Amino acid sequence: MQKYISQQNLNTLLDTLIASGTRVVAPRMNAGTPLYEPLTSSAEMVMDQLPRRSAKEAYFPVCEDIMTYEKEGQKVSISDIDPARFPETVLVGVRPCDACAIPVLDAVFSWDYKDEFFLERRRKTTIVGLACTIADDACFCTAVGLSPADTKGSDLFLTPLEGGGYACESYSDKGEALINNHNSLFNDPNSAASLPLAQPYMEKFDLKKVKAWLDEHFEDPSWDAIALRCVGCGACAFVCPACHCFDIVDEGTEKAGKRRKNWDACGFWKFTHHASGHNPRNQQPKRYRNRIMHKFKYYDDKFGQTLCTGCGRCIRVCPVGIDIAQIVEEISKKLE
Amino acid sequence: MHPAKQKHTFEPKIIAFVCTWCTYAGADLAGTSRMQYPSNVRVLKFPCTGRIDPVFILKAFQQGADGVLVSGCHPGDCHYIAGNFHARRRFAVFRKLLEFVGVDLNRLQFSWVSAAEGGKWVEVVTDLTEKVRNMGPMTEFKELATEEQWSGAINTPELKEAFNAI
Amino acid sequence: MSRIGVFICHCGENISRTVDVERVAQEVGRLPGVAFSSDYKYMCSDPGQTLLKKTIQDQKLSHVVVAACSPRMHEKTFRKAVEAAGLNPFLCEMANIREHCSWVHENIEEATVKATEIVGMMVERVKKNRVLPTITVPVTKRSLVIGGGIAGIQAALDIADAGHEVVLVEREPSIGGHMAQLSETFPTLDCSQCIMTPKMVDVANHPKIKLYTYSEIELVEGFIGNFQVTIKKKARSVDEDRCTGCGVCMTKCPQKKIPNKFDQNIGMRTAIYIPFPQAVPNTPVIDRENCTKFKTGKCGVCQKVCGPGAVDFEQEDRLIVEPVGAIVVATGFDLYTIDEKPKGSPIKGYGEFGHGKIPDVIDGMTFERLASASGPTGGKIVRPSDGKEPKQIVFIQCIGSRAREKGISYCSKVCCMYTAKHTMLYHHKVHDGQAYVFFMDARTPGKSYDEFWRRAIEEEEAVYIRGMVSRLYQKGDKIVVMGSDIAVGVQVEIEADMVVLATAIQPQKGADLLAQKLGISYDKYNFYSEAHAKLRPVECATAGIYLAGACQGPKDIPETVSQASAAAAKVMTLFSKDKLEREPIVARVREAGCVGCFACRKVCAYGAVEEKEIRDRQGNLIKVVAYVNPGVCAGCGTCQATCPSKCVELDGYTDEQVIAMIEAL
């Protein structure tokens, strides 16, 4: 279904949703930093900046409770968290590089084990994508086969038009329902041209060649050259739309506490650190290798997809300038 | 349930970190002298103020303390030669940090109370209790403790209902 | 899960009067991990302790909390009881609900709530308590005594008589110290040397005492029971084994006009010398600064006349390492001088007394040498300037002492008594002379002391003037003493032939340097600090090091001797066991996490933190970490609060225990 929505009507739509108790998550400024966060009013929305963190936390939270416990005398009682309590959410202004990661994550969270926490949040989230008009030299969505107008993952997709407003098209029942429920705010599509879309600089990688090289080079001296300077923080993984490792921790006192699921990152020294003290990934290059392998080989092996959407966030935040686009490009040329 | 507590609308929770040789003994002396003071204080005993980590103060506030007292031997009286001198520097700096992040320093008291100063113990504890009682509850850390990242939040209709009922 | 037993004591009615003990027991019984909770009338009584032991066994308790009085009162009692029942004593904690609760609150409700929370805190704490085995350290049953004055001699003899080896180190060529310089002693006026020299000889002859004179402490390593002491034995230039002490060398030495320090520089000695005739050892030493052989290369007479060939110009300083288990520090005192002090010094001189430039203004110790029968004048009291007998003599007390404006605020304690003694000695020797004493107060507590002082006034005709002297100056061959008599309220001016100053007692020069080598603390005057002013006046805070005599503060001879014997008794107590047992409240380093920043070592007041190398199986150095010597650690925990990664933990007060208590609130 193709429609047109003016900026004003989009704002009205969001304010209506907020008033009805739906959680509306969109890019907004938090203490000077653009982030996807729940809006209290559509006026807070900022559409001209790429949020610093990806949209994944709407369905894969930074941290969430998965169980609570209480102790009394010699008894312990445990209560579960009911996924039915997750709020209905509309996620608005999601860039393609974020939205395209969603089906990628769906694959892993509904594979052999169905992660009810992830899946229930996904079910309750409507994704309103936004064609991308901004790119810097860290962006490389086109290099990994996506585009600034890619609609994968979006339930409803907005394309900003010359003269204001958005062309919008639904790609799912959820998207359609959003239009139908607020029909008066949508108009028939018009003929205005879209704003010029972003043009990332990187040329398309040959991801098959990348995987082919990775298949053969688990051990390779170039890993040291690539990642000796990695300092082992989790910034790259935490801002990534596709990274999805998590850690389970119990926090609380002798009397009561919670079991929590928190984001984890393969850059951390504690990642895969065994209780015995042994760590198979005992050096930073081995941990960074896992990041590349997971994104361009392991995930492909299992699900036939690449775990990178070229958003460039990790390149921008890396304290030591590790550039995944450059690394993958170089790998792609190794077999030539 | 606690009829005696109706005297005041708010009973602050005061946590005291004290050294065993001077202040703990001073508090013992207040007891043997049958001096009276507010019952709000809970005492944690350490060998020396030198052992008291700033993290403990932070943890105390996070666990709901409305006021924190750190007390040890007078300068020169340290059972361990210089532990209180190290503590003095540590806390001189730490309180400035807490102040900078927005903790009202009226809630954090430091004192020297010797084993002979039962009266001073009573005075310090009473003053801090009354001061904090007048300030009201320390809400900052308690609020933080209940806050979640938006992404992990869940609907809590009963809480919302209770909130609306207020 | 743990099986904790909680015992709430009524303490008769001391606790139960204001705390509803039954309710506390009930509420605490619901806490996680509590398997048994009950109240009892008197937990510390025999039946109470029996109940405790029986319950531990019947209920198979893993930990115990006794809620009763202050742990300062009965922690030992209950830990012993728990140990008797087969549990490690450190798995028992006390909750103080008497001194900290029932006695300080009247409201039953409030006190009961508080008591419940106090007990709850201790329940959470005790869960994190670990089994702590008693720590034992081997003890080397040899002692070092530093200083060969009366304090060091007494301590050395007592320890040696108990059968333990003693290493006695003296900086000067002879032992004897200041007491050997004195003429008579108060309050009995017995001859100092007569009572001192036999003890010196005993030291020399004692099979258990190894004497190092003309030697200094170079380095002290180790800890209680296990010190390694490096001693520098300075070159004497005379072989002690060969020398027979005949003294021919001294009679032949051409350098005869060197001021003798032992005689306060009023007597003379040779370049090869013994400081005084009764010196122990009776072996001369060559003063290389004044010896012609060392200055010009010529002479060498002493070597030529020495029959046994003991003189050795080539001798060098030697370093000797002695293992000892205990150290007695008895370095004694030095006297304040009124001369001008270096700029910036906290201690000031007496410009108003001419800064020590008037030759017949002497100090008390010089008077002792003048009065001594073995002194440079053979016991005749004469003026150093012209050898005339002084007919008017003025003694001034509190010179430097109790003089905040001069930088010393303490009382030197012995001056009142020795000045009284000086007036008597003077009166005995100069029958037609008159002694005056300027004094602030007379401080004469002590057995027969006040009587002695009164005798000086009443029988020996000393004139005591209450007041201070404002100025002294030379006028012809007299010294004009200007002062005030505040009792009468008049200015006094006396034309004296000689003035004797009762100068303050100060620690030996370099006392601070020695303290740093030993790792003991000292006050702003450099007097050594005892571990506790009242209850541990003989021990240093550093375990295994004890104090005797005036190095700790001004003392007279009987006090010094008492303390020396006390220090010896402390050493013997330490030596009474083969291994030293101590409470296991010590810091331990988690080596896996330690990065060797040594912040712990920087804050440790006891020098307990050492470096330890961690090597792999091939012997390659992996890292250097901190190691806390359990024999030295005093258990304050300052290191743990300082360690950024919390890789040093104080047993008994771990972060786990503390955090558990905070979280219980």
Place this chain on the structure above:
Amino acid sequence: MTSTLIDTTIYAAISEAIQQEAKRILTDGQVSTIVGYAAARRKGSAQPMIITDAADADKLIFTPACVNDLVVYLTKAKKDIPKKGKIGIVVKGCDLKALTGLIGESQLKREELYLIGVPCAGVLASTFAPSQDLTEESIAPKCTECDAHLPTGCDFVPTETPLTPELEKKYAVEIARLEALTPAERWAYWKEQFSKCIKCYACRQVCPFCFCEQCLCDRNKPQMVETTPRPAGNTAWHIVRAMHLAGRCAGCAECERVCPMDIPLNLLNRKMAKELKELYDHEAGFEVLEKGPLTMFNEKDDQSFIK
């Protein structure tokens, strides 16, 4: 952009001098490894580079994008750098202060290092793209308060002298602004800032002084600081970190530069430095100290806050 340019023309000559010196010391075997900066893919950007071959010396540069404090590569926690012989390292004045502190904390030995000092007029703030010119606006806040434009005590320093205009001290101004607020307002300010934290620990990992092998905040027995990136745990983490750096941090501001959430972390560190200067006349990083201000004491220390 109208902001005044800061003169960085000497950086080209400095780059050349670094290259020559690096080539020389690698060739004659004085060092086995050099940690420096090299150009990166994005326009104007630079990255840390670890070289062992004299042939790579030409890659070393110094530009306003050379923001990293490379000293972090010398600390134990990040010990993957091959250790054979001396290590050469390129240091700005601010980085050198961290290095000096680390020597005092037994983490480094001066004789095992070859220091190539950089005369520096300033580097770019993290909020500006690496391709930006260095101006009074785009300069890193730390550079506005720099008192070490010319590093001292290095083995080699290019002879160029940077022109350093007097700039408004950005941290001093911001600290004064915060100090003038009420505690409640300051709490609100930091609460908002800390709410963004996701515990990626970039601040910790780039910090030369966070050299602990096991961070206190990674421990769970006991859990001194909640590890979950919730507001409570975040606040505790940043307070504990600021306390641990007090008296040690010399202001390389790496924590703040790398924070992907733009939390002004160096404000906390500068505030602590200011207090230590006022209380104990301590300034970090100028000389190797036997003891830091919080591992020593003076009997006469201020105790006006103690009853």
